[in-house]
Amino acid sequence: MGSAQVFFYIFAGLSLLFSLLVVTRRNPVHSAICLIITFFFMAGVFVLLKAELLAAVQVLVYAGGVVGLMLYVIMLVKADEASQVKQSLGQMVVAAFVALLLFLQLGAVAYIYFSGKGAGAAVAEAIRYGGNTEGIGALLYTKYLFPFEVASVLLLAAMVGAIVLAKNRLER
Amino acid sequence: MIPLSHILIYSFLMFAIGLFGALARRNVFIVLMGIELMLNAVNIAFVGFSSHLGNIAGQIMPIFVITVAAGEAAVGLAIVVAIFRNRLTVNIDSFNLLKW
Amino acid sequence: MIKYVWLVPLFPLVGFTINGLFGVRYIKNRAHWIAVPALGLAWLTAILVFIDVLHGHTGEVTLWDWIVTPDVHVRVAFWVDQLTAVMLMVVTTLSFFIHVYSIGYMGHDPGYPRYFTYLNMFVFFMLILVLGSSYLLLFVGWEGVGLCSYLLIGFWYERESAWKAGMKAFITNRVGDAFFVIGMFILWYYLGSLDFKEVFEKAHMLSPEIVTIATLCLFMGATGKSAQIPLYVWLPDAMEGPTPVSALIHAATMVTSGVYMVARSNVLYNMAPFSLEVVAVIGCLTAFFAGTIGTSQFDLKRVLAYSTVSQLGYMFLGCGVGAYAAGVFHLMTHAFFKGLLFLSAGSVMHAMSDVLDMRLMGNLKKYMPITAATFIVGGLALSGIPPFAGFWSKDEILHHTFETGHYFLWFLGTLAAGITAYYTFRAIFMTFFGKERIPEEIKHHLHESPKVMTIPLIVLAIGSATVGFFGLKSSSGESFFAGFLAPVMHHVHGTEHVVEHAAEHAVHVPASVLIAISVAVGLTGILIAYLVHMKRFIDPEKLVKKTWMIHRVLYRKYYVDELYFALFINRTLDLAFVSWKFDQFIIDGIVNGASYLTRFLAWVTRYCTEPFVVDGAVNGASYVVDLTARVLRRLQTGVVSNYMLFVAMGLFGLFSIYVFARFF
Numbered sequence: 064m065g066s067a068q069v070f071f072y073i074f075a076g077l078s079l080l081f082s083l084l085v086v087t088r089r090n091p092v093h094s095a096i097c098l099i100i101t102f103f104f105m106a107g108v109f110v111l112l113k114a115e116l117l118a119a120v121q122v123l124v125y126a127g128g129v130v131g132l133m134l135y136v137i138m139l140v141k142a143d144e145a146s147q148v149k150q151s152l153g154q155m156v157v158a159a160f161v162a163l164l165l166f167l168q169l170g171a172v173a174y175i176y177f178s179g180k181g182a183g184a185a186v187a188e189a190i191r192y193g194g195n196t197e198g199i200g201a202l203l204y205t206k207y208l209f210p211f212e213v214a215s216v217l218l219l220a221a222m223v224g225a226i227v228l229a230k231n232r233l234e235r
Numbered sequence: 236m237i238p239l240s241h242i243l244i245y246s247f248l249m250f251a252i253g254l255f256g257a258l259a260r261r262n263v264f265i266v267l268m269g270i271e272l273m274l275n276a277v278n279i280a281f282v283g284f285s286s287h288l289g290n291i292a293g294q295i296m297p298i299f300v301i302t303v304a305a306g307e308a309a310v311g312l313a314i315v316v317a318i319f320r321n322r323l324t325v326n327i328d329s330f331n332l333l334k335w
Numbered sequence: 336m337i338k339y340v341w342l343v344p345l346f347p348l349v350g351f352t353i354n355g356l357f358g359v360r361y362i363k364n365r366a367h368w369i370a371v372p373a374l375g376l377a378w379l380t381a382i383l384v385f386i387d388v389l390h391g392h393t394g395e396v397t398l399w400d401w402i403v404t405p406d407v408h409v410r411v412a413f414w415v416d417q418l419t420a421v422m423l424m425v426v427t428t429l430s431f432f433i434h435v436y437s438i439g440y441m442g443h444d445p446g447y448p449r450y451f452t453y454l455n456m457f458v459f460f461m462l463i464l465v466l467g468s469s470y471l472l473l474f475v476g477w478e479g480v481g482l483c484s485y486l487l488i489g490f491w492y493e494r495e496s497a498w499k500a501g502m503k504a505f506i507t508n509r510v511g512d513a514f515f516v517i518g519m520f521i522l523w524y525y526l527g528s529l530d531f532k533e534v535f536e537k538a539h540m541l542s543p544e545i546v547t548i549a550t551l552c553l554f555m556g557a558t559g560k561s562a563q564i565p566l567y568v569w570l571p572d573a574m575e576g577p578t579p580v581s582a583l584i585h586a587a588t589m590v591t592s593g594v595y596m597v598a599r600s601n602v603l604y605n606m607a608p609f610s611l612e613v614v615a616v617i618g619c620l621t622a623f624f625a626g627t628i629g630t631s632q633f634d635l636k637r638v639l640a641y642s643t644v645s646q647l648g649y650m651f652l653g654c655g656v657g658a659y660a661a662g663v664f665h666l667m668t669h670a671f672f673k674g675l676l677f678l679s680a681g682s683v684m685h686a687m688s689d690v691l692d693m694r695l696m697g698n699l700k701k702y703m704p705i706t707a708a709t710f711i712v713g714g715l716a717l718s719g720i721p722p723f724a725g726f727w728s729k730d731e732i733l734h735h736t737f738e739t740g741h742y743f744l745w746f747l748g749t750l751a752a753g754i755t756a757y758y759t760f761r762a763i764f765m766t767f768f769g770k771e772r773i774p775e776e777i778k779h780h781l782h783e784s785p786k787v788m789t790i791p792l793i794v795l796a797i798g799s800a801t802v803g804f805f806g807l808k809s810s811s812g813e814s815f816f817a818g819f820l821a822p823v824m825h826h827v828h829g830t831e832h833v834v835e836h837a838a839e840h841a842v843h844v845p846a847s848v849l850i851a852i853s854v855a856v857g858l859t860g861i862l863i864a865y866l867v868h869m870k871r872f873i874d875p876e877k878l879v880k881k882t883w884m885i886h887r888v889l890y891r892k893y894y895v896d897e898l899y900f901a902l903f904i905n906r907t908l909d910l911a912f913v914s915w916k917f918d919q920f921i922i923d924g925i926v927n928g929a930s931y932l933t934r935f936l937a938w939v940t941r942y943c944t945e946p947f948v949v950d951g952a953v954n955g956a957s958y959v960v961d962l963t964a965r966v967l968r969r970l971q972t973g974v975v976s977n978y979m980l981f982v983a984m985g986l987f988g989l990f991s992i993y994v995f996a997r998f999f
Contacts, residue, residue: 071237075245082249082272086256091264098268105275108245111237112286114294117278124301129271129308136312137264140319154976158258161983166251168990172998173243198291199298207295214302221306228313232320258980266976327975334973 071111078104091137095130102126116196242283250276263315263325267308274304336380336387337394337415343384343423344462346377347430351455358448367438370451374431374458381427388420393822395468395532414468414531418823421663422465422595425670428798429587430458432791436678437579439787440685446490450577453490457483461588465595470519470529473596477515477560480589481508487584488576500572507569511559518552521545535602543607550603550610554617557593562644563621563651568896570644574636578681581636586643586677587670594650594666598659601824605657615655615736619744619751622648624893626754630761631889635680635691638762642717643673645755649732652748658735659824660817665728667816668802672716672725675795679710682784682792683766688777693765695774700767702781707767709792714763716799718756719857724799727806730853731814737849749856756860764868 081104084097102125109118203211249272256269278297285293315325322329350373358366397412434454441450457480464476482505489501523529525545526537538546557563562570562585573585584590597604597614604611622645629641646669653662684691686703700707716723719730729752737745773781783789805816867875879886888894 065236068237071241075241079245079248079252082252085268085272086252086260086265088265091262091268094265094268098271101272102275105279108279109282112242112282114282114285114297117282117294117297120298120301121275121278124305125271125275129305132308132312133264133267136315139316140325154980155259158255158976158980158983161258161980161987162251162255165254165983165987165990166247168987168994169247169250170244172994173240173247175998177240177243178238195291195294199294202292202295203298206292210299214299218302218306221310225309225313228310229316254983258976258983260976330975331973334971 067111071108074104074107074111078108092134095134095137099126099130102130113195116199237286239283239287242286243280246276246280246283248276249273249279261326261328263327263330266327267311267315271304271308274300336383337392338396339380340384340396340413340415340466341398342380343377343427344459344466346373346380347455347459347462349373351452351459354448354452354455358452362448364447366448366451367434370455371431371434371438373455374427374434377458377462378427378431381423384415385420385424388415388417393417409469409471409529411472412468412530413466415466416823417820418595418598418663419465421667421820423462425591425667426458426461426465426588429670429674429795430454430461430583432794433579433583433587433674433678436582436681436788436791437577439785440579440681441577444577450487450490453483453486454580454583457487457584457589461592464592468531470522470531470534473599474515474519477556477592477596478512480584480592481505481512481560484508484573484584484589487580488573490576490580494575496572497575500569500575503572504569507566508559511556511566514552514559515556518549518556521549521552531599538602538606541606546603547607547609550600550607551613553596553600553603554593554610554614557596557651558617559593561590561593561647561651563593563617563648564624567621567625567644568899571637571640571892574634574640578636578677578684581640582674582677582681585640586673590643590647591650591666591670594647594654594662597651597654598663598823601654601659604654611655611657613655614651615741615744618648618651618653618655619736619747620648621645622652623747623751623754624648626751626758628889628892629758630754631886633693635683635693635696635762635766636677638693638758639673639676639680642676642755642759643669645751646673646717648751649729649748652736652744653732656732656736656739656741656744658732658739658817660814660820661728661731661735663820664806664814664816665725665732667805668716668724668728668799671795671802672713672723672799675709675713675792675799676717678788678792678795679706679713682706682788683710685784685788686781687773688780690774690777693762695772695777696766697769697773698767698771699773699781703783705783705789705792709789709796710767711763712796713799714759716803717759718861719752719853720756720861721854722800722803724801724803726854726857727803727814730850731806731817733853734846734849749853752853753856753860756857757864760861760864761868764864769869 078101081097081101085094085101088094088097102121106118106121106126109115109121253269253272253274253276256272257266258269260266260269278300281293281296281300285291318330319325350370353369354362354366358369362369393416395412395414397410399411400408401411402409434451437450437454441447444450460476460479460483462476464473464480467473467476485501485505488504489498491497492501519529522534525541526534528534528537541549555566559566570585570590574581576584604614625641625645625648629638629645632638632641646665650662650665650669653659653665680691682703683696683699683706686699686706687696690696712723716725719726721727733745733748733752736748805819806814808814867878891897
């Protein structure tokens with residue numbers, strides 16, 4: 064077992080633990096904090112898998128932007144105080160069951176089909192481009208230019224939509 | 236080398252956890268976080284495959300996923316704000332105007 | 336002139352059309368102005384045609400094609416030969432004078448124009464009958480005269496006895512006609528044609544059995560039309576019609592069509608000796624049988640009616656022994672004297688205010704000398720007393736009967752001649768001589784008939800006296816009449832021997848002896864009548880009382896009518912009754928039953944099926960939908976996480992399918 068593998072297990076395990084905490088905390092602020100920590104550990108896994116740019120984007124956009132936005136809204140709505148919502152046990156059981164089922168199925172497929180395959184040959188590829196970031200950039204602005212532009216439009220639409228939806232109706 | 240199957244199991248486990256969160260929780264924010272977790276799980280899978288197959292293109296998709304997730308989180312939260320103004324609650328069980 | 340023979344029936348056709356269409360409304364009492372000249376012109380044309388035939392011309396005049404198909408070709412054509420010429424003269428002459436007579440006789444009748452319409456129509460059809468060149472055209476005329484006979488017998492249709500008599504005549508005729516048609520079918524089936532020329536030419540191809548059957552069928556038709564046994568029963572009842580009608584139709588013309596038909600078909604009958612025997616025997620039996628009935632009747636016209644049936648029997652007897660010419664000769668003489676007798680009887684009726692019972696007459700010669708004289712002339716002719724016409728023709732028939740070896744038939748025929756003389760003069764003595772038994776009211780109106788009636792009587796009397804002379808034998812041993820008709824009476828090869836054979840084995844009695852016997856018999860009959868009814872040597876009433884059984888049988892016409900009623904008519908009515916009941920109960924029962932069934936089904940539908948079945952189905956369907964909806968509604972909780980749960984479950988399911996497909 065190489066050191067990469069060990070670190071992988073550590074990072075993966077911890078991110079899973081904290082993701083569990085995310086979905087089990089009563090206070091949404093606690094959940095958000097746990098989510099950030101989860102993202103951090105996931106970024107670590109990305110690095111191990113030689114996806115450095117992605118790790119950075121993850122931390123910046125996801126952990127920073129998205130969860131931060133969530134926290135703002137949580138505060139706005141004062142959900143942290145009013146977080147005493149009754150959980151329905153039945154729903155939880157069913158959901159857990161379904162999730163478990165799905166995981167088992169997918170896992171079984173993954174295990175049967177993909178066992179014995181290694182991961183890590185991306186290094187050679189990245190060297191060709193002169194680094195991971197350069198490689199992604201090269202692809203993003205040539206081969207995947209169209210999706211890139213579409214994504215921009217999508218972000219614009221999301222922005223406009225969010226503003227329109229959240230606007231205070233009283234000001235006309 | 237990190238075995239691909241382990242990465243995938245990690246991804247699927249996170250997906251399952253996220254799914255559970257989205258289905259089982261009443262609080263709308265937790266639901267949104269569960270959705271984010273699911274999307275991230277997918278990212279991990281992509282990156283795992285990318286690393287395994289030695290193709291950088293496998294890392295482009297997570298970029299887009301993150302983009303879309305960000306946009307979707309923004310809009311979703313705007314909706315929550317709008318609903319909250321009317322209902323003064325974030326219990327998704329009370330968002331039941333579609334009930335027969 | 337033969338070319339224009341079609342004019343002869345044309346005149347009465349035009350006459351009856353005009354009278355028929357306009358008679359009742361416009362012409363009324365002047366109907367005779369149309370009818371009588373029509374007959375007059377027809378008579379003159381017929382005379383011209385006759386003269387042409389006398390010079391030896393014969394021929395066929397085609398008028399048009401009637402039925403043209405690949406199998407059947409029927410033309411409307413007239414055939415004129417010596418036989419036709421004789422018939423033409425008889426028909427037109429008698430018709431003309433009877434039309435003239437009718438002007439006086441029917442003068443006061445409200446149905447005057449209708450009478451002349453029917454009478455002209457009758458002459459038209461009778462002419463078609465005798466002129467037709469095929470059995471089919473003959474049959475057209477045959478049916479037509481049957482129709483006119485019915486119309487004229489039932490002329491006074493308000494009288495029950497009259498229309499009943501009309502029906503009897505028509506139906507009885509119909510029975511005969513059915514057989515006639517069968518006979519025609521047989522001929523057509525085997526020979527492919529009904530034209531006289533073709534049939535007689537090809538007849539030798541037929542087997543004797545077929546010819547026998549065909550001729551017997553045709554003869555059955557003749558027994559109906561010419562009132563022989565067994566279908567004679569209508570003729571006495573036909574006296575319900577006006578007397579001129581009785582004279583024309585039921586004495587001179589229509590009833591002789593059967594004889595004409597047999598004479599015309601001599602080729603066929605010569606091939607079927609059995610049929611000839613049947614004809615002769617029936618003719619002779621009828622002659623005797625009817626004569627005996629005539630002795631007991633009190634109705635003057637009835638006596639003459641049975642006399643007609645009897646004389647027709649003689650005509651058939653003549654044809655049946657092979658002497659067709661003799662039969663036709665008797666036809667001609669009979670037309671004259673029987674027509675005369677009927678017209679005289681009509682004259683008597685006219686004077687006696689329509690009373691016909693001879694028991695109420697007597698000594699009428701004082702009041703109606705002309706009528707009496709002409710009646711006596713007719714009576715002498717009928718009794719076969721020379722030199723009057725009847726003697727010549729009747730004697731010729733009896734002579735041939737004897738010559739061909741039919742000794743019993745000759746005996747019966749001679750006996751019948753005696754009986755004929757007896758009842759004829761019985762009628763004469765009772766009516767015109769002796770004690771007057773006339774009731775007072777009638778005596779006031781008793782007068783001789785007007786000239787328009789007496790002149791035809793005189794003409795016919797002259798005829799009755801003179802036409803017999805055609806029977807004089809020429810140098811060849813044959814009578815002029817027979818010699819004239821000889822070309823028509825062909826002998827088919829191989830059948831001559833039948834007649835000659837019989838003649839060979841005959842007892843040879845000189846003709847003069849036979850003549851003497853028949854004259855003697857006739858005079859004896861007259862003598863007996865004189866003794867009984869005039870001199871009262873034997874009182875008729877006492878005689879009747881002593882022989883009341885025989886008298887009853889004779890007076891009731893051997894109960895034949897009763898027999899027919901029981902055997903046929905009532906059985907037919909029974910069948911009709913059964914059919915009516917069947918229709919009423921079963922057919923109507925089914926119809927009514929069907930309606931009851933429908934109404935019952937409607938009731939069931941309304942009260943049973945509809946509330947339970949139909950409404951049940953409808954309500955049931957809605958209930959099922961409601962139930963389903965109630966269940967499925969629960970899916971729409973409005974809770975988003977539920978929906979997400981379903982999505983997750985669906986995802987799981989889809990993925991399972993993929994896994995199964997891919998990895999198994």
